[in-house]
Amino acid sequence: MSFSCRRISTVALIPAAGSGLRLGMGPKALLELGGRTILERILENVEGLVDRIIIGAPEEYLPIFSQIAGNRADVHSGGDTRQKTVYKLFEKTTEDMILVHDVSWPFVTRAVFGQVLEKGVEKGAASAVTKINVPVGCCKDGKIREYLRKEDCCLSQTPQAYSHEVLKFSFSRAFEKRLEFQSLAQLVTHGGFEIDAVFIEEPGIKITYPIDLEIARKVMLMMEDLRDQ
Helix, strand or coil, X not given: CCCCCCCCCEEEEEECCCCCCCCCCCCHHHCEECCEEHHXXXXXXXXXXXXEEEEXXXXXXXXHHHHHHCCCCEEEECCCCHHHHHHHHHCCCCCCEEEECCCCCCCCCHHHHHHHHHHHHHHCEEEEXXXXXXXXXXXXXXXXXXXXXXXXXXXXXXXEEEEHHHHHHHHHHHHHCCCCCCCHHHHHHHCCXXXXXXXXXXXXXXXXXXXXHHHHHHHHHHHHHHHHC
């Protein structure tokens, strides 16, 4: 994927329209870590790296999200699935490059956002990933029939960065077959595109269940202690 010599326009999408049912604490983006909401932490790390930011929020929480976002981002209601939320936000874009980040990953640094965006601009599709240290079993109908080598696997997370053309084609391909994907990366690879992996070493804590939030808050305390030493 190549771009002309003109300046590349960029936008960040933050799909945060989930109700946080598995956590049971309301929208994940509004949870606090280290005295700030997860949404605030992400906005602080993304602001200035892209031309604008668009947030997808639950309809009933739009005023709260808008108050947090201030003039840093536009806030719109999301869909009833993550894929539909990302598409609703994507429909509001015209930028060349689109950075997407899930609020489930609160510890991503500004440096990583920049690395993924840079690789996306270069290749057309890029994702932050972490290494896997054990073989991965392929399980179907309750039976494991083969294992993939750990060297051939990675754990996909966000941020991810895609050209406008890559996402437009991938969404159209999925809608054509009425397919719903849990991961945006799955949607893109189904569209026939390869995604360049950006391996990262920082804490890859994904907040899904209450225990994840407890671990994340303990990590925050440890990080604060290290900074104070």
